[in-house]
Amino acid sequence: MSRIDDIEGFFNPRSIAILGASRSPAKFGNVFLRSYQLSGFEGNIYPINPNADEINGLKTYPSIKDVPNDVDLAIISTHPREVLKLVKDCIDKGIKHIIIFSAGFGELGKEGKKREDQLLEIIKGRASIIGPNCIGIYVPSTKLSFFPGIPLIEGPVSFVSQSGFICATISRWGAIRGIGFSKVISLGNSVDLTINDFLEYFENDPNTKIISIYIEGVKDGRRFVDLIRRISIKKPIIIWKTGNTPLGKQVISSHTGSIGGSKEIWNSIIKKNKLAQVSSIEEILDYYQIFLNLEQFKNIGQKICLIASQGGLISNTTDIFEENGLKFANLSPSTIDKLKQIIPDYGTNVVPNMPIDISIAAALDMDLYVRVAKVAINDPNVDILIILGSMEITSELTKDLLKLKNKSNKPIILVQPVIPYRLSKFELKLRTNGICVFYTVNNAVKALLALFRFLKHSKQNS
Amino acid sequence: MSRIDDIEGFFNPRSIAILGASRSPAKFGNVFLRSYQLSGFEGNIYPINPNADEINGLKTYPSIKDVPNDVDLAIISTHPREVLKLVKDCIDKGIKHIIIFSAGFGELGKEGKKREDQLLEIIKGRASIIGPNCIGIYVPSTKLSFFPGIPLIEGPVSFVSQSGFICATISRWGAIRGIGFSKVISLGNSVDLTINDFLEYFENDPNTKIISIYIEGVKDGRRFVDLIRRISIKKPIIIWKTGNTPLGKQVISSHTGSIGGSKEIWNSIIKKNKLAQVSSIEEILDYYQIFLNLEQFKNIGQKICLIASQGGLISNTTDIFEENGLKFANLSPSTIDKLKQIIPDYGTNVVPNMPIDISIAAALDMDLYVRVAKVAINDPNVDILIILGSMEITSELTKDLLKLKNKSNKPIILVQPVIPYRLSKFELKLRTNGICVFYTVNNAVKALLALFRFLKHSKQNS
Numbered sequence: 001m002s003r004i005d006d007i008e009g010f011f012n013p014r015s016i017a018i019l020g021a022s023r024s025p026a027k028f029g030n031v032f033l034r035s036y037q038l039s040g041f042e043g044n045i046y047p048i049n050p051n052a053d054e055i056n057g058l059k060t061y062p063s064i065k066d067v068p069n070d071v072d073l074a075i076i077s078t079h080p081r082e083v084l085k086l087v088k089d090c091i092d093k094g095i096k097h098i099i100i101f102s103a104g105f106g107e108l109g110k111e112g113k114k115r116e117d118q119l120l121e122i123i124k125g126r127a128s129i130i131g132p133n134c135i136g137i138y139v140p141s142t143k144l145s146f147f148p149g150i151p152l153i154e155g156p157v158s159f160v161s162q163s164g165f166i167c168a169t170i171s172r173w174g175a176i177r178g179i180g181f182s183k184v185i186s187l188g189n190s191v192d193l194t195i196n197d198f199l200e201y202f203e204n205d206p207n208t209k210i211i212s213i214y215i216e217g218v219k220d221g222r223r224f225v226d227l228i229r230r231i232s233i234k235k236p237i238i239i240w241k242t243g244n245t246p247l248g249k250q251v252i253s254s255h256t257g258s259i260g261g262s263k264e265i266w267n268s269i270i271k272k273n274k275l276a277q278v279s280s281i282e283e284i285l286d287y288y289q290i291f292l293n294l295e296q297f298k299n300i301g302q303k304i305c306l307i308a309s310q311g312g313l314i315s316n317t318t319d320i321f322e323e324n325g326l327k328f329a330n331l332s333p334s335t336i337d338k339l340k341q342i343i344p345d346y347g348t349n350v351v352p353n354m355p356i357d358i359s360i361a362a363a364l365d366m367d368l369y370v371r372v373a374k375v376a377i378n379d380p381n382v383d384i385l386i387i388l389g390s391m392e393i394t395s396e397l398t399k400d401l402l403k404l405k406n407k408s409n410k411p412i413i414l415v416q417p418v419i420p421y422r423l424s425k426f427e428l429k430l431r432t433n434g435i436c437v438f439y440t441v442n443n444a445v446k447a448l449l450a451l452f453r454f455l456k457h458s459k460q461n462s
Numbered sequence: 463m464s465r466i467d468d469i470e471g472f473f474n475p476r477s478i479a480i481l482g483a484s485r486s487p488a489k490f491g492n493v494f495l496r497s498y499q500l501s502g503f504e505g506n507i508y509p510i511n512p513n514a515d516e517i518n519g520l521k522t523y524p525s526i527k528d529v530p531n532d533v534d535l536a537i538i539s540t541h542p543r544e545v546l547k548l549v550k551d552c553i554d555k556g557i558k559h560i561i562i563f564s565a566g567f568g569e570l571g572k573e574g575k576k577r578e579d580q581l582l583e584i585i586k587g588r589a590s591i592i593g594p595n596c597i598g599i600y601v602p603s604t605k606l607s608f609f610p611g612i613p614l615i616e617g618p619v620s621f622v623s624q625s626g627f628i629c630a631t632i633s634r635w636g637a638i639r640g641i642g643f644s645k646v647i648s649l650g651n652s653v654d655l656t657i658n659d660f661l662e663y664f665e666n667d668p669n670t671k672i673i674s675i676y677i678e679g680v681k682d683g684r685r686f687v688d689l690i691r692r693i694s695i696k697k698p699i700i701i702w703k704t705g706n707t708p709l710g711k712q713v714i715s716s717h718t719g720s721i722g723g724s725k726e727i728w729n730s731i732i733k734k735n736k737l738a739q740v741s742s743i744e745e746i747l748d749y750y751q752i753f754l755n756l757e758q759f760k761n762i763g764q765k766i767c768l769i770a771s772q773g774g775l776i777s778n779t780t781d782i783f784e785e786n787g788l789k790f791a792n793l794s795p796s797t798i799d800k801l802k803q804i805i806p807d808y809g810t811n812v813v814p815n816m817p818i819d820i821s822i823a824a825a826l827d828m829d830l831y832v833r834v835a836k837v838a839i840n841d842p843n844v845d846i847l848i849i850l851g852s853m854e855i856t857s858e859l860t861k862d863l864l865k866l867k868n869k870s871n872k873p874i875i876l877v878q879p880v881i882p883y884r885l886s887k888f889e890l891k892l893r894t895n896g897i898c899v900f901y902t903v904n905n906a907v908k909a910l911l912a913l914f915r916f917l918k919h920s921k922q923n924s
Contacts, residue, residue, distance in 0.1 A: 026826050026827065027826070028822075028826065031826065103821075135822065147825065161774065162773075162774070163772060163773045163774025163775070163777075164773070164822060165771060165772035165773065165774065165775075165822050165825065165852060166772055166773075166774040166775065168825070169772065169852060169879055169880060173880045176883060214774050216774075216777060240774070240778075242774060242777035242778045242780075242781055243777050243781070244781045244785075245780065245781045245784035245785060246784065247780050247781075247783070247784045247790075247816070248777055248778075248780040248781040248784060250780075250816065251773075251776055251777045251780045251816065251817065252777045254813075254819075279778060279782075279904065280778075280879075280902045280903065280904060281879050281880045281902075282880060282881060282901065282902055285880070309627060310625060310627035310628055310631065311624075311625045311626070311627065311628075311713075312623065312624070312625025312627065312628040312676050312678075312702070312704060313625070313627075313628065313743075314713055315625075315678060315704035315705050315710055315713045315714045316702075316704045316710075316741060316742075318704075318707065318709050318710040318712075318713045319704055319705070319706045319707045319710040320741075321709070322707035322708065322709050322710060323706075323707060328709075351716075354709070354712065354713065355713070357716075359565075360490075360597065360626060360627050363609065363627065363630070364488050364489070364490065364493060365488065390627060390631060417631055417742075417743050418631060418635045418743045418744060418747070419744060419881055419901070421638060421884065421885050422883065422884030422885065423883055423884065439744065439881070440742045440743075440744055441742065442741065442742060
């Protein structure tokens with residue numbers, strides 16, 4: 001039942017053929033080709049098109065059967081009516097891994113479902129299919145990308161999704177925010193390889209440390225539940241489930257031909273197994289960020305020291321903490337004494353079990369954050385430091401915070417109270433060096449709670 | 463009881479004195495001074511400091527009493543122990559409007575509360591006070607700003623807040639996103655003028671069309687409820703209430719000396735009067751955006767046509783619509799016919815009462831959004847158009863969307879599925895020309911629902 005070996009072959013091809021390669025830059029048959037040409041993929045690339053001798057400078061073959069060498073991976077991007085014939089050709093050629101971009105299958109109803117059955121009939125276990133109605137795979141380590149222009153950054157995040165466009169958006173924007181991926185798979189209608197197969201693959205993949213899925217429905221619910229139960233105690237699983245409402249179910253049926261299942265069942269699976277549930281791309285990127293730093297949070301307590309300068313945000317954050325059961329660190333008397341000497345006498349008190357309000361003085365003296373952080377992080381009662389800053393992220397601040405984190409060995413989280421005008425290189429440096437950056441307290445707290453839940457769940461069950 | 467005339471004087475001063483003006487650029491007594499010098503404020507500015515003859519090139523007086531001319535507005539930024547004496551001097555000088563920046567009053571407990579009583583005793587109705595423990599006012603039309611460097615953009619939004627730093631953040635970031643303000647007031651401990659006084663002022667201010675408040679507690683609850691009831695049917699009110707939890711209440715008490723009141727009472731006031739409730743700076747900025755375009759949504763229906771290209775996001779959005787009772791437009795057969803000719807046959811159907819999925823084809827042909835939008839917006843069954851785009855906002859797209867909006871006279875909303883790398887000038891152009899831009903569907907829907915609630919509430923009660 002395990003398809004781990006079948007899947008592995010997709011990620012390390014020595015050669016790729018694009019069936020339906022096109023001369024027109026405005027067609028996907030050209031985009032996919034360019035993607036592999038530009039990504040630095042080191043194997044052979046064979047464009048297949050009966051009406052061209054050469055595309056993008058590469059020798060082009062009329063049929064896959066005409067390629068003189070072995071082909072490890074075939075990508076089919078043609079009109080759906082040609083797909084069955086081309087898959088047959090691939091089988092004859094001995095190709096074991098096929099990605100079908102072409103849509104026009106189960107998502108169109110009965111007629112399309114029949115075509116899917118025919119596909120399975122043709123491959124009869126001799127090859128594996130990803131798709132149809134998908135955009136393929138993104139594997140930075142072997143230079144496989146969806147589209148040209150998506151940065152290829154390696155990392156421990158894997159994502160399998162029934163929506164293709166979301167894969168492209170997440171890998172592109174993840175990379176821009178410094179998040180590295182191991183494998184991203186657009187499954188489409190998953191006629192052969194399914195979300196379950198990839199879950200099992202991720203479970204056993206040493207390069208996947210964070211699992212994430214966009215899911216509309218599953219075909220083998222029992223296996224899914226078994227897998228989730230088993231994996232959720234080993235690796236964090238982030239889940240984006242749509243099609244939860246009657247109209248939503250209609251949409252997913254025309255999108256990938258999925259059947260959604262009841263909202264109650266899904267919620268119970270998610271809750272029971274402490275999956276991290278998201279419902280937007282922003283949220284999934286935020287959750288990646290926190291889980292990428294999982295190791296920092298293992299074997300430490302969960303008392304948080306909050307340093308902030310905007311009274312209103314402090315009061316707001318305190319509400320959010322209380323509503324979610326998060327606790328402020330009980331600062332020791334000696335820490336409080338030291339802090340009182342540093343923080344100007346403008347506004348508020350420094351007291352145990354409460355946030356540290358460094359007051360509006362921070363508007364004129366940005367270094368105040370760092371001076372206070374240096375004292376607070378050394379308090380043995382402080383496990384995690386959150387800085388709710390109104391400051392610009394400068395080179396100086398970046399250096400100071402990273403030094404502080406490395407010296408103290410305690411997690412530091414930076415919350416900006418508003419989306420910045422632009423993502424600065426300093427913010428990126430923090431993000432890629434173990435300091436999470438969020439734009440609202442709510443998101444930071446949500447992500448942190450998901451992390452805490454996973455840690456507890458995994459500890460209790462292992 | 464009305465303090466409207468007292469308040470008006472703060473916003474149009476012909477001259478300002480800064481008591482506690484400082485030579486050191488790192489002190490607020492210098493920052494406030496610079497702020498007025500740099501903002502283009504046209505009246506006289508008098509620095510007051512017994513130990514200086516000149517600060518920042520301006521003649522400096524030892525005492526407010528030494529200023530040879532009339533002074534309309536005094537700002538006090540000194541140690542709290544000097545404040546009472548300086549206020550007395552201001553009264554003697556005949557100054558009617560005083561802003562007290564200095565903290566060290568009610569937020570420090572009994573001793574501070576006593577000092578607040580003494581303040582009231584001194585002014586005895588002869589002057590009005592904003593503060594203490596506040597950062598003053600921001601009035602772009604008369605060039606009054608909190609700090610140097612906050613852009614002065616006039617507009618119909620007013621904000622009164624018990625947190626000062628939040629005022630500065632909101633006016634700065636609002637301006638960056640193209641949101642113009644009428645008046646922003648940092649109230650601090652509101653020892654004299656209160657949130658109620660400003661609510662009444664806003665009610666009658668023709669330049670305030672959107673009212674927003676950050677509130678920790680009120681002193682005269684009955685008057686507050688009466689005002690809210692009356693105003694909420696005339697102008698949209700956005701409210702950010704903190705101090706809702708036991709620990710949160712402790713924080714607000716040390717922040718501005720407020721008493722919070724029960725969460726249940728607040729929720730019932732908010733719900734009954736259809737106030738738009740927010741809990742982050744991002745949310746308040748999003749709500750400003752939608753309410754700034756209130757006129758577009760008056761006297762039209764609320765059937766929404768959604769155009770999108772990412773199947774997963776469409777399914778997600780459909781769930782969000784259903785969960786919130788929003789309706790998709792029932793596209794007419796002729797619209798559907800036309801759309802079928804435009805949208806490539808890659809993926810999904812175009813059907814009435816559902817979102818329009820233009821498929822991944824949009825990744826290669828960005829103009830597809832516009833071609834589809836042009837057809838859809840002319841359908842009489844479509845009231846509002848939402849484009850859920852994965853596209854970059856180009857000059858071309860900006861022009862096309864603005865043309866479409868102006869020609870059709872229907873609201874267009876653009877939702878980007880992720881926070882962009884930077885806020886582009888084209889995005890800003892859309893935002894400032896009546897096309898709202900959001901970064902998640904959830905935020906767009908929340909803002910739209912708040913707008914719909916206000917429209918209904920105001921219609922039913924007037």
